[in-house]
Amino acid sequence: MTSPFVPGTSVHVEGRPGGPLAGLTFAAKDLFDVAGHVTGGGNPDWARQNPVPSRHAWAVQALLDAGATLTAKTITDEVSLGILGENAFEGTPLNPAAPGHVPGGSSSGSASAVAQGLCDTSLGTDTGGSVRVPASFCGLYGIRPTHGRLDLTGMMPQAPSSDTAGWFARDAATFARVSAVLLQEAIGPAVPDRLVIATDAFGFADPATAEALEPLLDRLKRLVPEWREEVMAPQGLSTWSRAQRTLQPVEAWQTFRPWVERDNPRFAFGVARGLVLASMTPESELGWAALVRREARGRLRHLLPPGTILAMPTTPFPAPKAGLPLPDLDGIRAAINMLCAHGGLAGHPQVSIPGATVDGRPIGLSLLAARGADALLVRTALALEKS
Amino acid sequence: MTSPFVPGTSVHVEGRPGGPLAGLTFAAKDLFDVAGHVTGGGNPDWARQNPVPSRHAWAVQALLDAGATLTAKTITDEVSLGILGENAFEGTPLNPAAPGHVPGGSSSGSASAVAQGLCDTSLGTDTGGSVRVPASFCGLYGIRPTHGRLDLTGMMPQAPSSDTAGWFARDAATFARVSAVLLQEAIGPAVPDRLVIATDAFGFADPATAEALEPLLDRLKRLVPEWREEVMAPQGLSTWSRAQRTLQPVEAWQTFRPWVERDNPRFAFGVARGLVLASMTPESELGWAALVRREARGRLRHLLPPGTILAMPTTPFPAPKAGLPLPDLDGIRAAINMLCAHGGLAGHPQVSIPGATVDGRPIGLSLLAARGADALLVRTALALEKS
Numbered sequence: 124m125t126s127p128f129v130p131g132t133s134v135h136v137e138g139r140p141g142g143p144l145a146g147l148t149f150a151a152k153d154l155f156d157v158a159g160h161v162t163g164g165g166n167p168d169w170a171r172q173n174p175v176p177s178r179h180a181w182a183v184q185a186l187l188d189a190g191a192t193l194t195a196k197t198i199t200d201e202v203s204l205g206i207l208g209e210n211a212f213e214g215t216p217l218n219p220a221a222p223g224h225v226p227g228g229s230s231s232g233s234a235s236a237v238a239q240g241l242c243d244t245s246l247g248t249d250t251g252g253s254v255r256v257p258a259s260f261c262g263l264y265g266i267r268p269t270h271g272r273l274d275l276t277g278m279m280p281q282a283p284s285s286d287t288a289g290w291f292a293r294d295a296a297t298f299a300r301v302s303a304v305l306l307q308e309a310i311g312p313a314v315p316d317r318l319v320i321a322t323d324a325f326g327f328a329d330p331a332t333a334e335a336l337e338p339l340l341d342r343l344k345r346l347v348p349e350w351r352e353e354v355m356a357p358q359g360l361s362t363w364s365r366a367q368r369t370l371q372p373v374e375a376w377q378t379f380r381p382w383v384e385r386d387n388p389r390f391a392f393g394v395a396r397g398l399v400l401a402s403m404t405p406e407s408e409l410g411w412a413a414l415v416r417r418e419a420r421g422r423l424r425h426l427l428p429p430g431t432i433l434a435m436p437t438t439p440f441p442a443p444k445a446g447l448p449l450p451d452l453d454g455i456r457a458a459i460n461m462l463c464a465h466g467g468l469a470g471h472p473q474v475s476i477p478g479a480t481v482d483g484r485p486i487g488l489s490l491l492a493a494r495g496a497d498a499l500l501v502r503t504a505l506a507l508e509k510s
Numbered sequence: 511m512t513s514p515f516v517p518g519t520s521v522h523v524e525g526r527p528g529g530p531l532a533g534l535t536f537a538a539k540d541l542f543d544v545a546g547h548v549t550g551g552g553n554p555d556w557a558r559q560n561p562v563p564s565r566h567a568w569a570v571q572a573l574l575d576a577g578a579t580l581t582a583k584t585i586t587d588e589v590s591l592g593i594l595g596e597n598a599f600e601g602t603p604l605n606p607a608a609p610g611h612v613p614g615g616s617s618s619g620s621a622s623a624v625a626q627g628l629c630d631t632s633l634g635t636d637t638g639g640s641v642r643v644p645a646s647f648c649g650l651y652g653i654r655p656t657h658g659r660l661d662l663t664g665m666m667p668q669a670p671s672s673d674t675a676g677w678f679a680r681d682a683a684t685f686a687r688v689s690a691v692l693l694q695e696a697i698g699p700a701v702p703d704r705l706v707i708a709t710d711a712f713g714f715a716d717p718a719t720a721e722a723l724e725p726l727l728d729r730l731k732r733l734v735p736e737w738r739e740e741v742m743a744p745q746g747l748s749t750w751s752r753a754q755r756t757l758q759p760v761e762a763w764q765t766f767r768p769w770v771e772r773d774n775p776r777f778a779f780g781v782a783r784g785l786v787l788a789s790m791t792p793e794s795e796l797g798w799a800a801l802v803r804r805e806a807r808g809r810l811r812h813l814l815p816p817g818t819i820l821a822m823p824t825t826p827f828p829a830p831k832a833g834l835p836l837p838d839l840d841g842i843r844a845a846i847n848m849l850c851a852h853g854g855l856a857g858h859p860q861v862s863i864p865g866a867t868v869d870g871r872p873i874g875l876s877l878l879a880a881r882g883a884d885a886l887l888v889r890t891a892l893a894l895e896k897s
Contacts, residue, residue, distance in 0.1 A: 211776050384836040387780050389598050392770050395782030449771045
């Protein structure tokens, strides 16, 4: 368990005085450009071949302009290819809410730093769950915004059709302040009209996790005029997951292939294996996965009209132990993906809300809404904290 | 281009006074145990999980007992999985005979150290060409002994059915002195009765390489009473190569799998990819490859009765440039394997002899003999140097 900050890096950029985030500090995942510092991407061979950026990433600049002060760059899983937060080169950031357990990734250091109180908020990225999972494991508010909503200039890509920039906070009020800035939209007072409880997602979660989320869910039911239970993925979460686990790695391979072939970079075995398998994906699988994605988009559009939100467990279980062997990790990753794949597939906004624990370890409740209804989710998180 | 020695390691063990190798210095590839020093295997995550050995490897002890002094441990390709000598963690040892070009691997540092005159001889290992290739690229004498002849205690395994321990020297006299000790057999005066020139191997080599070896081959023809031209692999060198490139990686995966699954170690992408592909080899391919191996063994037994030697280019070309991109490396490795696969398949002894160059870069001539006739090859190398 190491510091959440990128080893050997010291960053400090004062926010503009007097903005809405004045007095807040933030850290940025090492996939975001910070002028004058190499964007390391969690891999020494990625860092080495990269020029030092001369401009801040859009999200970093937006927070600075709003008055927040940048105080650190944080550890990420290698080139964002990981979901547990164990980086073989830079270490595993502490999960202060569950010591000895992983923080979740790939925005591991960003979640760890906020959870430890080392900064007020932090930037992460979420392609396949990289904000949602560490938010759940570390007991934080975290958002994966609507795909395509934020300007991703200066953020290292992985799989552009699924990539998003997100952020973390310990309390709903800070989360809302930061969200208003990055969503460029005021967080009003309205709450949702309807709540859908995703029975398949709760059914897939460990029983202890589903049970632990019930009090939070009960408060949510009281907050929203109507609620009903419904299956989220009639085709099967396993079908959605398989499709996303086909599409995303192939896109990541397209992103990284020129670098990999030129530099033969070092990776943890499990990361390299993912790229190798992606490079061997048959066209027929890709074609099938693209059809499933279209089907999933249709399903979520139908399920989530404006004013409706959906509730599900963010992860099927709390943070697993750190340092497990690869075959165990493979099973854990696959199970996590079952509850995350819809994000990359359909691009709806999702907020993970803390407040429950299993055996003392945090577990998040996730809310989804219509594309573009990010602010409604933040608003609901605020209302739920006060309820 | 870095030092051939393992970074951060300092080793010195005096040889026993008065032995046949008194006055000689040697280095050992970092796959050989040296008491009191971690056997690093060219990979930081291998080094980390290994206990410090309390005994020297058999070959190290044999050289010390014969009076040679151990002065260094040398860089190897990661866990011996490489043929070019580029180690992403420890660097690429200098090839003093062809600066800017690779030294060959995986016994890269052992060859480089001898070629630079930093020691008189050195220990390497050869599973798929790891002594023969750097001997050819660096312009050294190098031997892959008969498989099973040397005691491999204390040598890190890769693919045991192909693994051997070999050695390098700059001149035939030193090579013969060291060989007598490690083969535990005097190097007498006799030369071979018959020479077979492998037309398929010369045909596969670059024309400039085949041509550069002709003067050496002519001297060899004058040394041996009879010679004839013949195809070495009637099934095709490509068939033998395919079989060995199936068998050896699968065996290496069996060797390393427990470690890889437990520790998820870091590798250069190309190394990890080899293990991933090996893990996916169908049983039917393995079965076919085992039949080809049996056929190759029969062929070489027939071609190389006692007293007969076979001549072929050690490598199809001299050392390629260092730092080439992965697709280029893949093609180069495949071509090298065409002239190396017989070693791991059939286990006959092979000596690579320097003395030719292409565009100023060394290229070796290889001699094979019957299993157990290692000394005959050393003897021939001596006679050829004097011819």
